[in-house]
Amino acid sequence: MPIALRPSQSLRLLQQFTLSEVRDDAPDLTLRQMAILLTIYLDPPPHTVRGLAARLGVSKPVITRALDTMGALKLVSRHRDQLDKRNVLIRRTVEGALYVERLGDAIIAKAMELPI
Amino acid sequence: MPIALRPSQSLRLLQQFTLSEVRDDAPDLTLRQMAILLTIYLDPPPHTVRGLAARLGVSKPVITRALDTMGALKLVSRHRDQLDKRNVLIRRTVEGALYVERLGDAIIAKAMELPI
DNA sequence: TTTGAATGAAACGGAACCGAAACAATTAGC
DNA sequence: GCTAATTGTTTCGGTTCCGTTTCATTCAAA
Numbered sequence: 001m002p003i004a005l006r007p008s009q010s011l012r013l014l015q016q017f018t019l020s021e022v023r024d025d026a027p028d029l030t031l032r033q034m035a036i037l038l039t040i041y042l043d044p045p046p047h048t049v050r051g052l053a054a055r056l057g058v059s060k061p062v063i064t065r066a067l068d069t070m071g072a073l074k075l076v077s078r079h080r081d082q083l084d085k086r087n088v089l090i091r092r093t094v095e096g097a098l099y100v101e102r103l104g105d106a107i108i109a110k111a112m113e114l115p116i
Numbered sequence: 117m118p119i120a121l122r123p124s125q126s127l128r129l130l131q132q133f134t135l136s137e138v139r140d141d142a143p144d145l146t147l148r149q150m151a152i153l154l155t156i157y158l159d160p161p162p163h164t165v166r167g168l169a170a171r172l173g174v175s176k177p178v179i180t181r182a183l184d185t186m187g188a189l190k191l192v193s194r195h196r197d198q199l200d201k202r203n204v205l206i207r208r209t210v211e212g213a214l215y216v217e218r219l220g221d222a223i224i225a226k227a228m229e230l231p232i
Numbered sequence: 233t234t235t236g237a238a239t240g241a242a243a244c245g246g247a248a249c250c251g252a253a254a255c256a257a258t259t260a261g262c
Numbered sequence: 263g264c265t266a267a268t269t270g271t272t273t274c275g276g277t278t279c280c281g282t283t284t285c286a287t288t289c290a291a292a
Contacts, residue, residue: 010223015154038131107126
């Protein structure tokens with residue numbers, strides 16, 4: 001059975017989620033950064049700058065800069081591909097996995113609280 | 117019956133939603149702007165800068181700047197409260213309602229596509 | 233009426249982000 | 263080997279956002 005949401009439920013869920021993120025002490029990611037992070041953690045590896053840029057429909061510098069920021073936050077890490085040294089492989093980190101897990105928990109909690 | 121989501125479903129839903137927003141031509145709002153916009157459109161009015169700042173747990177300048185940006189996008193409008201001219205009342209707009217409605221539709225569509 | 237509190241906006245310096253273009257490093261094709 | 267293509271990064275000028283502080287306006291209380 002697919003997940004069926006009514007319009008008011010979907011918007012309330014999004015509101016509660018964004019509010020919890022804003023209120024939280026954890027660093028706020030931009031929408032783009034969040035899309036990149038989730039793609040790295042949900043889609044099967046390997047992940048490259050080029051591949052992520054294509055997945056998001058943005059330019060490569062957008063990915064590079066987002067990886068700079070999230071790398072400083074230790075949410076992802078970069079490593080040169082030894083088979084093709086032009087490539088950079090983006091890998092998951094423990095901190096990133098925790099961050100993503102926390103996102104999922106927040107959504108589940110807010111979904112549970114939704115009025116019927 | 118409350119909305120029950122499994123962790124993988126909640127994260128996949130968030131990924132699909134953020135990806136659709138990033139890919140979309142519509143201007144990307146920051147998480148804070150989105151929280152403000154949804155609060156204005158979902159919570160009962162009146163909405164003031166001070167009230168929104170308290171609701172989000174941020175400072176007033178954060179609200180003022182976000183209203184500047186979203187006002188330029190015509191997603192919200194500002195009006196002086198004639199009863200207490202210190203207050204600024206934030207009101208909804210047609211464009212903002214459409215933007216919010218589109219957000220809800222995107223979530224519903226992505227939720228329907230989730231694997232069981 | 234005058235002092236103090238409350239509200240929202242503006243100013244400030246610093247940081248991050250944007251699109252576009254140019255760039256070095258590496259690989260592929262001939 | 264040598265040219266062309268690919269990959270990711272850097273640079274550029276400009277914009278937006280941030281936190282903090284300061285300010286103007288308005289209301290409330292004495």
